[in-house]
Amino acid sequence: MKSSYLDLAIAQFKEIKELAEKTFAQLKEDDFFWKQNEESNSIAAIIHHMSGNMLSRWTDFLTSDGEKPWRNRDQEFEDETTTRDALLKIWEEGWACLFKALHELKSSDLESMVKIRNQPLTVVSAINRQLTHYAYHVGQIVYVGKLLKGSAWKSLSIPKRQSAQYNENLMKKK
Numbered sequence: 001m002k003s004s005y006l007d008l009a010i011a012q013f014k015e016i017k018e019l020a021e022k023t024f025a026q027l028k029e030d031d032f033f034w035k036q037n038e039e040s041n042s043i044a045a046i047i048h049h050m051s052g053n054m055l056s057r058w059t060d061f062l063t064s065d066g067e068k069p070w071r072n073r074d075q076e077f078e079d080e081t082t083t084r085d086a087l088l089k090i091w092e093e094g095w096a097c098l099f100k101a102l103h104e105l106k107s108s109d110l111e112s113m114v115k116i117r118n119q120p121l122t123v124v125s126a127i128n129r130q131l132t133h134y135a136y137h138v139g140q141i142v143y144v145g146k147l148l149k150g151s152a153w154k155s156l157s158i159p160k161r162q163s164a165q166y167n168e169n170l171m172k173k174k
Helices: 005-024 029-033 043-058 084-104 123-152 163-173
Strands: 113-116 119-122
Touching: 005 084, 005 123, 029 043, 029 084, 029 123, 043 084, 043 123, 113 123, 119 123
Parallel strands: none
Antiparallel strands: 113 119
């Protein structure tokens, strides 16, 4: 079955989101607010930033600049939210905006031009830019989660020193 670029992009965004959520599931509430030092970001700050970015980029995606005048990017890095549930609500709002915008796109929109911070990009370039951006931040979330959990961390991919066993299991399934 042949998948379109939009189907593949949506699937990749879902995978990125799922990695973060598998990390969230391993964390205690306080873990969301931990940061190594004042220059580091907590998971809460990353959630705020990602959601703010998503709301800005994906609201009126085809018709307005992706950097909305109402966005306060600097504020996103201040940990104001005090509960896990509130953070997860913010998280879901950003992703809902992204998926709504992507599901509204048509193949004929892919070569259209959009702007982010007044920089013109094709729709494909803008989507790829955001895939990269969100994967970068989810990587940070996963890394902080691994730091916090230590040996209690449950791997989200192939655990260390288990590649051969993983490959063997794959072969058995075929």
